[in-house]
């Protein structure tokens with residue numbers, strides 16, 4: 001069961017690193033959370049600024065699915081469902097940024113080690129200052145005016161996660177697509193005016209231009225231009 005064991009820390013370098021360094025002592029399904037992180041990690045080697053008042057946690061899972069996109073779909077749809085319980089209509093910016101009103105509210109860093117998957121999630125809960133990220137990022141406080149307890153969002157995530165684990169892959173895919181922030185959006189791609197027309201079941205992005213299309217993997221594209229939805 002997910003979240004049967006939850007380890008709480010005041011401070012860690014990074015919850016993902018903690019899980020990776022204690023794999024032999026942690027049961028699958030364990031969650032590690034910290035009030036703040038000193039060296040929070042984002043995707044593509046970026047820093048994840050981790051001030052107290054926000055939510056940082058990592059979930060340890062056995063690697064049951066070959067395709068990494070399975071984990072991407074699961075983590076992002078569960079997060080969207082959990083946020084809905086707090087009144088937020090969130091969307092998924094491919095592959096796994098969680099957006100509200102065109103601004104990023106949460107990020108997911110999925111890492112693999114020794115037959116395990118580590119699902120790391122950072123969610124802006126009470127953040128009000130976004131420094132240089134201003135207008136590209138938002139928080140639950142910013143969107144709703146309420147200072148929720150970060151742990152209440154974690155508990156909503158755990159509940160939704162246990163519900164979704166038994167669902168078929170196709171159900172998850174349909175949920176992921178239904179909440180996609182990117183499908184139908186126009187982008188510039190290799191000098192072409194292109195449209196994102198599909199995300200395949202294996203997690204490739206289909207980009208159409210002129211009378212052709214390309215399939216691109218999540219490691220090969222950042223959709224930086226797709227912020228500030230109206």
Ligand code: BTN
Pocket residue numbers: 013014015016017037039040041042043044046048055056057058097106107108109120121122123
């Ligand atoms: C992203 O770049 O969007 C992914 C951000 C992931 C941040 C979370 S916070 C909890 C976990 N521990 C980390 O060091 N990173 C992830």
